[in-house]
Amino acid sequence: MTSRFGKAWLIAGYIFLYLPILTLIVFSFNDSKMVTLWGGFTFKWYGVIANDTEVVDAFILSLKVALMSASASVLLGTLAAFAMVRYKNFWGRTAFAAHINAPLVVPEVITGLSLLLFFVLCERLFGWPDRGILTIWAGHTSVGMAYAAVVIQSRLLEMDKSLEEAAMDLGSKPFQVFYLITLPMIAQSMLAAWLLTFTLSLDDVVSTAFLSGPGSTTLPIVILSRARLGLNPTVNAIATITVAVVSIGVFAGSLWLSRQETRRAAEQAAAYREGMGLAVAA
Amino acid sequence: MQQSKQNTVGQAGDASFVRIDRLTKRFDEVAAVDDVSIDIRKGEIFALLGSSGCGKSTLLRMLAGFETPTTGKIFLDGAEISKLPPYERTINMMFQSYALFPHLTVAENIAFGLKRDRMPKDRIAERVDAMLNIVQLKPYAKRKPHQLSGGQQQRVALARCLAKSPKLLLLDEPLGALDRKLREQTQFELHNIIKKVGVTCVLVTHDQEEAITMADRIAVMNSGSFLQVGQPHEIYETPNCRFVADFIGNVNLFDGVIVGDEPDHCVVETAQGKLYVGHGITGNLGMEVSVALRPEKIELQRAAPSDREFNCLAGSIVDSGYFGRFSLYKVALAGGKRLQVAITHSQRHGELFQRGEEVFASWLPDSLVVLTS
Amino acid sequence: MSISNQAKGVRRALTRNWGRRTVIGIPYLFLILLFTVPFLVVLKISVSETEGIRFQDLMSYADGVVQLKIKLSNFIFLSTDSLYVQTYGSSIKFATFNTLICLAIGYPFAYFMARSPANIRPALLMLVSLPFWTSYLLRVYAWKGLLDDHGVFNNLLIWLHLIDEPIKMMHTGFSMTIGMVYAYLPFMILPLYANLVKMDLRLIEAAKDLGATPWKTFWLVTVPLSKSGIIAGSMLVFIPSMGEYVIPELLGGPSTLMIGRVLWDEFFSNNDWAMASAVAVTMVGLILVPLAIFNKYQADTGGVRGV
Numbered sequence: 014m015t016s017r018f019g020k021a022w023l024i025a026g027y028i029f030l031y032l033p034i035l036t037l038i039v040f041s042f043n044d045s046k047m048v049t050l051w052g053g054f055t056f057k058w059y060g061v062i063a064n065d066t067e068v069v070d071a072f073i074l075s076l077k078v079a080l081m082s083a084s085a086s087v088l089l090g091t092l093a094a095f096a097m098v099r100y101k102n103f104w105g106r107t108a109f110a111a112h113i114n115a116p117l118v119v120p121e122v123i124t125g126l127s128l129l130l131f132f133v134l135c136e137r138l139f140g141w142p143d144r145g146i147l148t149i150w151a152g153h154t155s156v157g158m159a160y161a162a163v164v165i166q167s168r169l170l171e172m173d174k175s176l177e178e179a180a181m182d183l184g185s186k187p188f189q190v191f192y193l194i195t196l197p198m199i200a201q202s203m204l205a206a207w208l209l210t211f212t213l214s215l216d217d218v219v220s221t222a223f224l225s226g227p228g229s230t231t232l233p234i235v236i237l238s239r240a241r242l243g244l245n246p247t248v249n250a251i252a253t254i255t256v257a258v259v260s261i262g263v264f265a266g267s268l269w270l271s272r273q274e275t276r277r278a279a280e281q282a283a284a285y286r287e288g289m290g291l292a293v294a295a
Numbered sequence: 296m297q298q299s300k301q302n303t304v305g306q307a308g309d310a311s312f313v314r315i316d317r318l319t320k321r322f323d324e325v326a327a328v329d330d331v332s333i334d335i336r337k338g339e340i341f342a343l344l345g346s347s348g349c350g351k352s353t354l355l356r357m358l359a360g361f362e363t364p365t366t367g368k369i370f371l372d373g374a375e376i377s378k379l380p381p382y383e384r385t386i387n388m389m390f391q392s393y394a395l396f397p398h399l400t401v402a403e404n405i406a407f408g409l410k411r412d413r414m415p416k417d418r419i420a421e422r423v424d425a426m427l428n429i430v431q432l433k434p435y436a437k438r439k440p441h442q443l444s445g446g447q448q449q450r451v452a453l454a455r456c457l458a459k460s461p462k463l464l465l466l467d468e469p470l471g472a473l474d475r476k477l478r479e480q481t482q483f484e485l486h487n488i489i490k491k492v493g494v495t496c497v498l499v500t501h502d503q504e505e506a507i508t509m510a511d512r513i514a515v516m517n518s519g520s521f522l523q524v525g526q527p528h529e530i531y532e533t534p535n536c537r538f539v540a541d542f543i544g545n546v547n548l549f550d551g552v553i554v555g556d557e558p559d560h561c562v563v564e565t566a567q568g569k570l571y572v573g574h575g576i577t578g579n580l581g582m583e584v585s586v587a588l589r590p591e592k593i594e595l596q597r598a599a600p601s602d603r604e605f606n607c608l609a610g611s612i613v614d615s616g617y618f619g620r621f622s623l624y625k626v627a628l629a630g631g632k633r634l635q636v637a638i639t640h641s642q643r644h645g646e647l648f649q650r651g652e653e654v655f656a657s658w659l660p661d662s663l664v665v666l667t668s
Numbered sequence: 669m670s671i672s673n674q675a676k677g678v679r680r681a682l683t684r685n686w687g688r689r690t691v692i693g694i695p696y697l698f699l700i701l702l703f704t705v706p707f708l709v710v711l712k713i714s715v716s717e718t719e720g721i722r723f724q725d726l727m728s729y730a731d732g733v734v735q736l737k738i739k740l741s742n743f744i745f746l747s748t749d750s751l752y753v754q755t756y757g758s759s760i761k762f763a764t765f766n767t768l769i770c771l772a773i774g775y776p777f778a779y780f781m782a783r784s785p786a787n788i789r790p791a792l793l794m795l796v797s798l799p800f801w802t803s804y805l806l807r808v809y810a811w812k813g814l815l816d817d818h819g820v821f822n823n824l825l826i827w828l829h830l831i832d833e834p835i836k837m838m839h840t841g842f843s844m845t846i847g848m849v850y851a852y853l854p855f856m857i858l859p860l861y862a863n864l865v866k867m868d869l870r871l872i873e874a875a876k877d878l879g880a881t882p883w884k885t886f887w888l889v890t891v892p893l894s895k896s897g898i899i900a901g902s903m904l905v906f907i908p909s910m911g912e913y914v915i916p917e918l919l920g921g922p923s924t925l926m927i928g929r930v931l932w933d934e935f936f937s938n939n940d941w942a943m944a945s946a947v948a949v950t951m952v953g954l955i956l957v958p959l960a961i962f963n964k965y966q967a968d969t970g971g972v973r974g975v
Contacts, residue, residue: 019780023792026777030799033810033850036820040813049819093695103692112699114966115959118903120911122928123710123948124703126935130713130945131706155702158695178361179394181381183459184411187687197398216803219913223935233805240809240918244816252806259801267794274790280442288444288477 034256041249048244058250065247067235075215075232078146082153083211087203089154090161090210097162098169116159125223128152132224144226152220157210164209168202169195208262311370312337312495313358313463318367320353327353329519330367335512340489340496342510344503344542350519351499352467358497359388359465372462382411388465391472393452395440401451402427402436408459426454429488446477453485457492464489466498470505482508503543507531515539532589536668540587545635547593548666549586556580560660562605567628571605573660578667585666590637592662595624595654607657610634612648624648626656707952714945715739742946755925756954762841762926763909766848767856770905771898773849774856778897779890781857782864793861800854808847808918815843815919839921847919848909856901863897864890896965903962907955927951 041059045052062068093113096103103109116124132148135141142148176198180190218233225234232251239245311334320328328350335341343351356362358369360381369377376384387408395404405426409419427433430450440448449469456464469485470478486509489496500506506513507527514524515538523535534540537548549570555562556578563570563586570586578584600607613633614625619640626634634656638648648654715738746752781792799807814820815837822834837843871893875885891898916926927947935944 019776019783022776023780023784026773027795029773029850030796030853033807033814034799034802036813037806037810047818049813049816049823089695089698092691093699096692096695100688100692103688105696109692109696109699110967111963112696112703114963116703118907118959118962119955120908120913120928120951122911122913122931123951124706126931126944126948127706127710128702130941131709134709151702155698158698162695173392173394175390175392175394176396178359178381179388179390180396180407181361182359182386182388183408183455184382186382189411194396212801216805218805233803236805236809237914240805240812244813244819248806248809249813252803252809255806256802260798263794263798263801267790267797271790277441280439284442284444284447288446 037249037252038256041246041253043246043249046246048246048249058246059254062247062250067230068232068247068251071230071232071235074146074229078149078153078231079211079214081150082157082214083207085150085154086157086161086210086214087207089158090163090206091165091199091203093158093162094165094169098166113159113162116156117163121156121217121219122223124156125152125220128155128220129223144224145229148224148226149221149229149231152224153210153214153217156217156220157213160213161203161206161210164206165199165202168199172198208266212259309337310334312339312372313497314368314370315354315358316368316370318354318357318369319365320350320357320362321365326519328357328364331519331521333514333521333524335495335497337495338493339511340486340498340509342506342513343497343499343516344501344506344513345516346501346542349516351501351516354516355388355465355467355497355499358463359386360384385459385461386463386465387456387459387461388467389449389452389456389469391468393440393448393472395448395451395455397440400437400439401432401443404440404451405455405458408455412459422458426458429457429492430454445473446481449473449481453488457488457494461494464494464496466496468500468502469498470500470502478505485509507543515542533664534587534666537585537587537666540585540664540666545590545637547588547590547634549588549632551584551586553578553580553582553584561665563665566630567608567632569605570663571660572663572665574665576665576667582667587664587666588658588662590623590635591621591639593634593636593656593658595626595636595638595648595656597652597654599655600657606660606663607655608634609653609655612650612652612654615648615650617647622647626654628656710945710948713942714742714949716942739942742943743950745943746946746950751925752930755927755930756950758925759910759927760954762845762848762924763906763912765845766852766909767902767906769845769849770852770856771902774853774901775860775894775898778857778860778864781861782867789865796854796857796861800858804851805914808851808915811843811847811850811919812838815846838919839924841920841924844916844920844924844926847915848912851915852905852909855904859900859904860894860897863894863900867893896968899961899965903958903965907958907962910955911951927954 040048040051042054042056043049043051044055044057093109097110097113100106128148128151129144132142132144132151136143172195176194177190180194181187185193216233217231218237221231221234222237225231236248236251239248313335315331315333315335318328318331319326331350331354333341343354345351353362357364360376360379360383364377367377368375371384371386376386396407399407402423405423406419409422414422423436424433427436430453432447432450432454435443435447435451440451443451449472470481473481482505498506498509507530510527512524512526513530514521515530516522517538523530523539525533530539531543534543534546540546540548549563549565549567551563551565551570553561553576554564554569556576558575560574561572561576563572563584565586572586576584599609608628610626610628612624613627616623621637621639624636624638626636628634636656717737717739781789781796784792812819816822817834817836817838819838821837822831825831826834867890871889872885875889876882880888911928911931912926913928913932916924916929917932920926920929928951931944931947931951934940934947
């Protein structure tokens with residue numbers, strides 16, 4: 014039971030978390046160049062960003078990079094998660110583990126800088142790559158891979174290992190075990206990992222700044238440059254759209270998950286009662 | 296080797312259908328399975344009985360193919376399988392957690408192994424149907440595992456194992472996950488299905504009741520080795536060492552010295568008196584031995600039995616427990632030793648002994664077993 | 669064994685290892701290429717002779733002599749220049765404050781979330797996840813709107829006639845700290861919640877049964893049991909805070925020296941790649957110990973849960 018103090022703390026906490034977001038949304042409808050001085054209700058800023066080629070192009074680019082980065086991250090992250098969970102002993106395992114965990118916390122200025130200098134070196138030696146979509150993608154994937162690995166590792170650890178053994182016992186070769194049994198069971202985690210890395214890529218600003226070149230500006234870069242100059246109603250409009258999309262996604266996802274949970278629990282309970290009934294009758 | 300009276304399936308020459316030859320498995324320096332050899336008859340249900348850490352699960356996993364032996368060989372129906380991976384062995388295992396695939400229906404679970412064999416679809420459907428009939432789960436074919444009760448899940452697991460008609464069936468603690476009532480019922484069902492199908496079976500358990508009721512032969516394991524192998528009543532009534540005597544059921548152990556040794560009997564001098572044992576032993580006078588006596592073999596009387604010179608001790612009841620079918624008494628003998636006595640209530644209004652009563656405990660010479668280790 | 673069986677065995681061994689090698693090898697290759705090698709490059713450049721963005725090789729061979737030039741001047745400068753030393757100290761200070769405040773706010777929050785009735789917990793979790801999934805750049809920007817001289821708070825206070833002149837809240841340590849706490853709070857709450865919600869409540873009951881007051885139970889049982897959650901959350905907040913750029917840039921000011929911003933400026937404004945590299949290397953040195961703690965935590969628990 015939550016005490017009154019507890020309830021108060023939770024409410025205060027949620028207000029703290031949501032107040033800034035709400036002000037962002039409210040002032041995106043403000044008919045005034047002075048963002049925080051209310052001048053009437055309007056949709057005009059949304060029209061402005063719809064026609065703003067800088068914003069639109071940046072958004073499309075961000076989307077492209079995010080799609081590629083998320084997919085690559087989940088692919089590599091799944092392999093990495095497997096290596097960590099299923100193979101207890103291989104040469105360089107501790108170093109591997111450190112590499113998988115570090116991107117989760119290492120500041121982006123470091124990862125951005127090092128990747129950039131690496132690519133510059135490659136350019137000097139091989140004439141490739143140019144700074145652009147590929148380099149941004151590489152930066153996002155190197156971090157996304159670590160996040161994906163963590164999410165999938167967690168699921169793999171929860172999974173009953175005897176399921177894979179049972180599959181082998183019944184005649185599946187190791188690769189068949191993977192795509193017949195393991196893959197369906199981690200599918201939901203893989204989706205979660207994909208969404209996570211997609212979002213991270215979409216939002217990434219610091220390493221993108223290091224790794225982008227002329228003509229490859231992502232949306233966060235645009236937002237950052239505008240925000241540095243001061244308050245800007247177009248940024249509010251972009252923010253509102255983002256929050257709206259994310260909210261729908263998170264809400265729908267949570268709803269679907271909890272529905273699944275309740276249905277599953279109900280089925281298990283029904284089966285149990287049935288089993289007990291049979292045992293008693295026998 | 297004696298032919299078991301229960302075994303009706305065996306043929307001559309099938310006495311070593313499964314041969315385990317000097318099998319050892321070492322993890323670092325520790326031998327989980329230590330130089331074990333045994334021949335298992337075709338159609339036999341063979342139990343590996345022991346407490347956790349004795350190596351029984353490791354041995355089972357080596358049979359299944361999930362562990363590779365350090366040294367030694369395994370033969371199945373004449374062919375060596377020691378190094379084969381699990382998916383190439385005609386052996387199937389029922390896991391303790393059942394390991395039913397949660398995203399597949401009951402029918403798909405059972406069909407899984409058959410699909411790996413590239414069996415034609417209609418034959419698979421036939422076989423799945425037959426299996427469902429054997430375990431009586433026909434109406435549940437389209438359900439998913441989480442929609443089944445524990446007992447039903449176990450039956451699906453069994454059906455899945457038997458679908459491929461394996462040469463050897465392995466059971467890992469088959470009754471472990473079930474509650475008491477279900478356990479008793481399932482014991483018989485499981486036994487019947489396995490015998491009906493006629494498959495050779497090795498089961499692993501720490502529960503002696505499970506082993507005794509289900510198996511044709513039991514191997515009692517400790518620290519990676521077999522202490523005794525035999526039929527359930529042999530293990531129970533004629534244990535070959537203290538560990539086995541103590542592990543199975545309850546037992547009273549007397550320490551003593553051989554003072555009389557004849558072909559058909561021997562006499563052991565113990566702190567509680569002389570024990571006249573109804574069988575001869577290979578040993579010498581003066582050898583230190585233990586003598587085992589099962590609680591249910593002891594009779595309690597209030598008056599001293601007139602015809603007993605040996606095998607009768609006086610004491611008083613210090614503890615009693617009523618178990619419905621029988622009562623368990625602890626009798627304190629002279630010198631402090633406590634005797635466990637189990638008296639079956641064969642009459643409704645039979646006598647119950649009270650705490651503090653003076654009694655005489657007596658038994659037949661045949662009820663004693665001398666243990667030399 | 670017959671010849672064909674032996675051949676089969678060899679082929680099997682090869683394919684088994686091959687599968688394993690690909691699974692480990694591919695991600696490993698990527699990680700080394702995208703993480704280790706770049707860092708080595710940074711290391712190298714930090715000790716190279718440079719002219720702006722061009723840098724010379726460390727080793728050169730001429731007239732039969734191998735010359736190795738390692739220029740340590742950048743590092744010497746970094747460790748002796750008072751401004752830099754101050755900046756490191758300031759970064760550590762702000763990162764520590766951030767972690768402690770997030771812990772102080774986040775732990776009770778996660779605790780009360782975990783102890784709420786089971787049917788509203790999913791909703792509570794969802795409400796915390798939403799800010800987590802929203803772009804952090806935008807969330808930081810939101811505070812600009814709130815704390816600006818003509819921002820929401822000031823406007824409100826003036827409108828309520830509580831003050832006449834706007835309070836200067838922006839570009840101070842205060843604004844930056846609020847921004848940091850706001851941005852990182854979900855990273856503290858989520859692992860703590862994941863840990864607390866799995867805690868065996870019977871242990872709490874046992875403690876109470878043995879006579880411990882709720883307060884004592886909290887400190888003697890709940891907190892120690894949630895240690896791994898505390899470490900996870902703290903490392904997830906502390907380490908990235910050290911190298912923060914966006915928040916100091918948008919909400920901080922000249923008095924809030926943060927090393928991440930310094931690195932950025934060295935690179936983008938001064939075009940001094942060698943110096944930027946040296947700063948990066950030093951930063952890594954500073955976070956090595958917390959990184960090691962985080963790594964060990966991951967190894968012990970097998971991964972961060974609740975994300």
